[in-house]
Amino acid sequence: xxxxxxxxxxxxxxxxxxxxxxxxxxxxxxxxxxxxxxxxxxxxxxxxxxxxxxxxxxxxxxxxxxxxxxxxxxxxxxxxxxxxxxxxxxxxxxxxxxxxxxxxxxxxxxxxxxxxxxxxxxxxxxxxxxxxxxxxxxxxxxxxxxxxxxxxxxxxxxxxxxxxxxxxxxxxxxxxxxxxxxxxxxxxxxxxxxxxxxxxxxxxxxxxxxxxxxxxxxxxxxxxxxxxxxxxxxxxxxxxxxxxxxxxxxxxxxxxxxxxxxxxxxxxxxxxxxxxxxxxxxxxx
Numbered sequence: 001x002x003x004x005x006x007x008x009x010x011x012x013x014x015x016x017x018x019x020x021x022x023x024x025x026x027x028x029x030x031x032x033x034x035x036x037x038x039x040x041x042x043x044x045x046x047x048x049x050x051x052x053x054x055x056x057x058x059x060x061x062x063x064x065x066x067x068x069x070x071x072x073x074x075x076x077x078x079x080x081x082x083x084x085x086x087x088x089x090x091x092x093x094x095x096x097x098x099x100x101x102x103x104x105x106x107x108x109x110x111x112x113x114x115x116x117x118x119x120x121x122x123x124x125x126x127x128x129x130x131x132x133x134x135x136x137x138x139x140x141x142x143x144x145x146x147x148x149x150x151x152x153x154x155x156x157x158x159x160x161x162x163x164x165x166x167x168x169x170x171x172x173x174x175x176x177x178x179x180x181x182x183x184x185x186x187x188x189x190x191x192x193x194x195x196x197x198x199x200x201x202x203x204x205x206x207x208x209x210x211x212x213x214x215x216x217x218x219x220x221x222x223x224x225x226x227x228x229x230x231x232x233x234x235x236x237x238x239x240x241x242x243x244x245x246x247x248x249x250x251x252x253x254x255x256x257x258x259x260x261x262x263x264x265x266x267x268x269x270x271x272x273x274x275x276x277x278x279x280x281x282x283x284x285x
Contacts, residue, residue: 019116019117020117020119020120020123023116023117023120023124024117024119024120024123024124024127025124025127026116026120026124027111027120027121027123027124027125027128028123028124028125028127028128028131029124029128030124030128031098031124031125031128031129032128032131032132035128035132041094042132042135042136045091045094045132045136046136046139046140048087048090049083049086049087049090049136049140050139050140050143052083052086052087053079053080053083053140053143053144053147054147056079056083056211057072057075057076057079057147057148060075060211064078064211064212064213065213065216066078066213066244066245073148074153074244074245076147076148076149077149077150077153077154077243077244077245078213078238078243078244078245079211080144080149080241080243081165081210081234081237081238081241081243082205082208082209082210082211082234083140083144083210084137084140084141084144084166084169084237085169085172085205085210085230085233085234085237086205086210087133087136087137087140087173088133088137088169088170088172088173088176089172089173089176089201089204089205089230090198090201091129091132091133091136091173091176091177091180092176092177092179092180092183092197092198092201093180093193093194093197093198093201094129094132094180094197095125095126095129095177095180095181095184095197096180096181096183096184096187096193096194096196096197097184097190097191097193097194097197098125098129098184098190099122099125099180099181099184099185099193100183100184100185100187100188100189100190100192100193101190101193102121102125103184103185104188104189104190118277118280118281119273119277119280121280122178122181122273122276122277122280125177125181126174126177126178126181129174129177129180130170130173130174130177133170133173133174133177134170137166137169137170137173141166151241151242151243152241152242153242153243153244154242154243154244154245154246155239155242156242157240157241157242161240161241161242162240162241164240164258165236165237165240165241168233168236168237168240168258168261168262168265169233169237171261171262171265172229172230172233172261172264172265174265174269175264175265175266175268175269175272176268178268178269178272178273178276179268179272180193180197181272181273181276182272182275182276182279183196183197184197185276185279185280186279204228204230205230207221207224207225207228208225208228208230208231208234209225209226209231209234209235209245209247210230210231210234213245213247214226214231214247214249215247215248215249223251226247226249226251226253226254227251227253229260229261229264229265229268231253231254232253232254232257232260232261232264233257233261233264233265235247235253235254235257235260235261236257236258236260236261239257239258240258
């Protein structure tokens with residue numbers, strides 16, 4: 001037999017992009033398995049937004065003026081886009097705490113010793129968090145339907161538009177998990193990561209059009225709310241879901257909320273992924 005016949009086949013090395021995708025999926029699988037073994041973590045993540053739905057619907061429902069009415073049913077339909085957006089962004093705290101916990105336990109050093117793409121650890125974590133957020137969002141939508149939320153209550157809509165609205169929510173949630181990743185890498189303990197991952201979200205979510213009609217705010221506060229990336233996604237979802245409370249404004253994000261939501265989310269991902277991967281490399285070196 002010839003030498004060519006006896007030689008073992010040569011396997012072409014994987015491309016850097018292919019290796020990064022493969023490694024990221026492995027890390028994402030690891031985190032998803034870990035989540036299933038700690039069901040209370042997923043359960044508490046579901047209970048909180050459900051409580052927000054019930055409390056805001058029945059406590060504030062008859063006192064909020066949307067357009068020219070204080071009808072509780074109108075506020076209920078107005079509210080849900082804001083609750084959905086708040087839910088996906090509050091996943092930031094979980095991302096921050098999870099990454100800080102991995103850092104504290106030395107898992108980063110273990111991953112560092114393996115022949116894997118550097119950014120895969122963070123990408124895998126954020127992808128796993130996105131899956132958990134999607135499950136939470138699905139359950140929350142079912143609860144919203146139970147309490148009386150309906151799409152198309154103000155303007156006709158379609159199934160494609162409704163799915164597009166939920167896609168924008170998940171994109172925003174994924175973008176914010178990269179902020180959480182950077183926070184988790186920048187603090188020393190999971191407790192600090194939890195606090196740092198959630199405290200800044202309160203002004204972001206409440207100085208917005210999520211829970212009140214921003215047209216009723218003072219001019220300077222309304223300007224901030226209308227250029228808030230969070231508000232763009234809420235406005236886009238209300239348009240796509242056909243719900244009341246779509247603000248008429250001269251601000252570009254409010255006039256083109258779908259495009260503004262996509263642009264804001266992509267910019268946040270690009271910026272904070274770059275910063276988080278750089279921080280991860282410096283922390284692991």
